[in-house]
Amino acid sequence: xxxxxxAEKFAKDGENRWLWRMHPRKLEAEAWRDALLAVSGxxxxxxxxxxxxxxxxxxxxxxxxxxxxTGDVFATDAFLRLFDFPxxxxxxxxxxxxxxxxxxxxMLNSPFMTARAAAxxxxxxxxxxxxxxxxxxxxxxxxxxxxSAAERALAGEWxxxxxxxxxxxxxxxxxxxxxxxxxxx
Amino acid sequence: xxxxxxHEREYRxxxxxxxxxxxxxxxxxxxxxxxxxxxMLGERVQxxxxxxxxxxxxxxxxxxxxxLIQLFMPGGPSQVDTFxxxxxxxxxxxxxxxxxxxxxxxxxxxxxMPSPFGFKQYGASGKWVSDIFPEVAKCVDExxxxxxxxxxxxxxxxxxxxxxxxxxxxxRPSLGAWLTYGLGAETRDLPGFVAMSPxxxxxxxxxxxxxxxxxxxxxxxxxxIEQMKPDAVIRDLKRAGLDRKAQESQLELLTxxxxxxxxxxxxxxxxxxxIQAMEMAYxxxxxxxxxxDVTRESEETRKLYGDSxxxxxxxxxxxxxxxxxxxxxxxxxxxxYDIAWDTGHGDIVGGHAxxxxxxxxxxxxxxxxLKARGLLDETLVVxxxxxxxxxxxxxxxxxxxxxxxxxxxxxxxxVKKGFSYGATDEFGLSAVEDRVHVHDMNATILHLxxxxxxxxxxxxxxxxxxxxDVHGRVxxxxxx
Numbered sequence: 001x002x003x004x005x006x007a008e009k010f011a012k013d014g015e016n017r018w019l020w021r022m023h024p025r026k027l028e029a030e031a032w033r034d035a036l037l038a039v040s041g042x043x044x045x046x047x048x049x050x051x052x053x054x055x056x057x058x059x060x061x062x063x064x065x066x067x068x069x070t071g072d073v074f075a076t077d078a079f080l081r082l083f084d085f086p087x088x089x090x091x092x093x094x095x096x097x098x099x100x101x102x103x104x105x106x107m108l109n110s111p112f113m114t115a116r117a118a119a120x121x122x123x124x125x126x127x128x129x130x131x132x133x134x135x136x137x138x139x140x141x142x143x144x145x146x147x148s149a150a151e152r153a154l155a156g157e158w159x160x161x162x163x164x165x166x167x168x169x170x171x172x173x174x175x176x177x178x179x180x181x182x183x184x185x
Numbered sequence: 186x187x188x189x190x191x192h193e194r195e196y197r198x199x200x201x202x203x204x205x206x207x208x209x210x211x212x213x214x215x216x217x218x219x220x221x222x223x224x225m226l227g228e229r230v231q232x233x234x235x236x237x238x239x240x241x242x243x244x245x246x247x248x249x250x251x252x253l254i255q256l257f258m259p260g261g262p263s264q265v266d267t268f269x270x271x272x273x274x275x276x277x278x279x280x281x282x283x284x285x286x287x288x289x290x291x292x293x294x295x296x297x298m299p300s301p302f303g304f305k306q307y308g309a310s311g312k313w314v315s316d317i318f319p320e321v322a323k324c325v326d327e328x329x330x331x332x333x334x335x336x337x338x339x340x341x342x343x344x345x346x347x348x349x350x351x352x353x354x355x356x357r358p359s360l361g362a363w364l365t366y367g368l369g370a371e372t373r374d375l376p377g378f379v380a381m382s383p384x385x386x387x388x389x390x391x392x393x394x395x396x397x398x399x400x401x402x403x404x405x406x407x408x409x410i411e412q413m414k415p416d417a418v419i420r421d422l423k424r425a426g427l428d429r430k431a432q433e434s435q436l437e438l439l440t441x442x443x444x445x446x447x448x449x450x451x452x453x454x455x456x457x458x459x460i461q462a463m464e465m466a467y468x469x470x471x472x473x474x475x476x477x478d479v480t481r482e483s484e485e486t487r488k489l490y491g492d493s494x495x496x497x498x499x500x501x502x503x504x505x506x507x508x509x510x511x512x513x514x515x516x517x518x519x520x521x522y523d524i525a526w527d528t529g530h531g532d533i534v535g536g537h538a539x540x541x542x543x544x545x546x547x548x549x550x551x552x553x554x555l556k557a558r559g560l561l562d563e564t565l566v567v568x569x570x571x572x573x574x575x576x577x578x579x580x581x582x583x584x585x586x587x588x589x590x591x592x593x594x595x596x597x598x599x600v601k602k603g604f605s606y607g608a609t610d611e612f613g614l615s616a617v618e619d620r621v622h623v624h625d626m627n628a629t630i631l632h633l634x635x636x637x638x639x640x641x642x643x644x645x646x647x648x649x650x651x652x653x654d655v656h657g658r659v660x661x662x663x664x665x
Contacts, residue, residue, distance in 0.1 A: 099458035104466035109424040174439045
């Protein structure tokens with residue numbers, strides 16, 4: 001079931017008491033990190049092998065991050081904790097979902113995000129066509145949908161006619177940080 | 186049925202509830218996203234706070250305290266070695282009278298162990314305090330000691346959760362999250378609730394300051410103060426190689442895109458919280474280094490708080506509440522141990538003396554400084570752990586856990602000065618007089634902050650939750 005908005009149903013049951021749509025949810029930390037690497041074209045999809053102490057220095061799937069059962073020991077633990085992966089010190093029947101400023105500091109400032117943004121920006125800059133076409137392709141790649149007129153206009157305004165690498169990277173970081181990538185439709 | 190919705194209704198009114206769709210869109214789009222961004226870029230916009238879940242909210246009744254500083258002592262500090270003076274222990278050393286023959290975590294069979302520390306009387310109230318807290322001792326005339334605390338289990342993980350979230354199991358909102366949900370915050374540049382510790386986080390970590398099922402905006406923000414570099418207290422606080430103006434334009438674009446998405450999916454609480462968190466993250470980059478920079482304090486003030494990490498934490502706590510942060514939780518740790526005071530099992534002398542030394546001066550300084558600045562009257566300071574330690578010995582020099590009776594003290598915002606409430610038995614094991622359960626303490630803290638613990642509810646998973654579950658008695662006797 002999709003969490004997509006429907007004006008008519010919303011008018012009748014805005015609280016979604018009768019479950020006309022799925023409640024909007026967020027991706028889990030692992031899937032979100034994998035998605036960032038996948039859309040920037042950097043994901044190493046190799047199966048098997050030793051775990052990674054620091055998934056932020058790795059391009060492998062988050063599944064291969066090493067986690068500690070005695071507290072946050074590895075860099076991977078700290079990253080996962082920031083995005084609500086439960087500590088493996090006790091049982092967790094369910095994940096809590098938190099939305100805290102530090103998550104956005106990660107998106108805005110972390111070397112991991114800026115590296116993904118640079119890669120995605122470079123990919124966009126090399127796609128054929130003008131800015132509008134490149135942006136349209138990125139929307140399909142990241143969100144699986146057509147870019148809207150409003151979004152295309154914003155992109156055009158922000159990027160200008162001949163954006164350089166830094167602008168592409170900056171724009172790519174915004175697309176990667178947008179809620180839509182973290183959201184389950 | 187009428188009242189218990191008050192806060193939830195208020196939240197829903199702001200974010201989804203009784204508004205028409207058009208109003209809601211306007212409020213969310215303009216109120217949170219657009220206007221928020223405008224404001225963070227330096228433009229003052231009247232009334233923007235009304236749309237924010239962290240906007241200040243009216244309490245249920247006139248509060249005695251506007252802010253809470255929780256000095257959390259994980260691991261269980263021993264009451265009979267700190268603030269609950271029991272001279273009878275020396276007279277009956279080595280004996281095991283029937284009244285102390287109660288099982289705690291372990292079934293210890295040892296006899297009574299007198300405190301290895303001396304006790305002296307202090308202040309006009311003549312309060313007996315252990316020699317390991319010489320500075321706090323000088324503040325006893327500001328303090329209400331609650332000697333009759335008791336809790337449900339003598340085990341750290343559950344006991345800590347009970348203290349901080351009012352339940353033995355996780356996935357309940359923390360005290361600080363409830364308070365921020367109930368009252369909002371008085372700052373737009375900092376989180377409403379900040380949890381700090383030097384070195385180790387208290388056991389249970391996130392749960393101690395988590396929001397659980399409350400909206401994400403009420404989660405505590407954890408800061409490790411060990412390194413004390415204002416730029417590095419929070420991870421990824423600074424962006425290398427991008428100036429502030431460039432980042433502003435990036436954020437403006439991100440906010441616009443998120444707003445378009447918000448209109449598309451309509452009333453997604455996660456997305457509202459995300460926009461808020463993103464904006465706060467941006468503002469934190471400028472405000473956090475300042476508020477955590479204790480070098481901005483005078484030499485005299487820094488000297489007052491001392492050089493210990495916890496002392497600096499106390500000073501930061503004061504700076505945070507001055508900036509309008511609602512709740513600060515400052516947990517003690519002197520090394521990597523997440524239940525610091527538990528070193529009392531093996532060695533009360535070494536373990537407790539070192540821990541008290543690490544926090545004594547800072548705590549006393551905080552009380553004095555708050556008072557000097559006229560902040561103590563409206564700031565509630567609560568000191569204590571998840572339980573105490575038994576008067577009998579475990580091994581030669583240590584003590585086992587004691588959940589039957591222990592001491593918590595409160596100072597400032599609306600509590601009596603130089604007062605002691607409740608009592609343990611003559612040896613200090615069990616609370617026997619005017620017993621105060623953790624739920625009662627939490628109900629009292631909410632009461633002092635102007636909230637009725639029975640009305641502060643949130644509907645989740647088919648029922649209305651409270652910090653105090655179905656328990657809690659406000660201890661009016663400690664209220665000034």
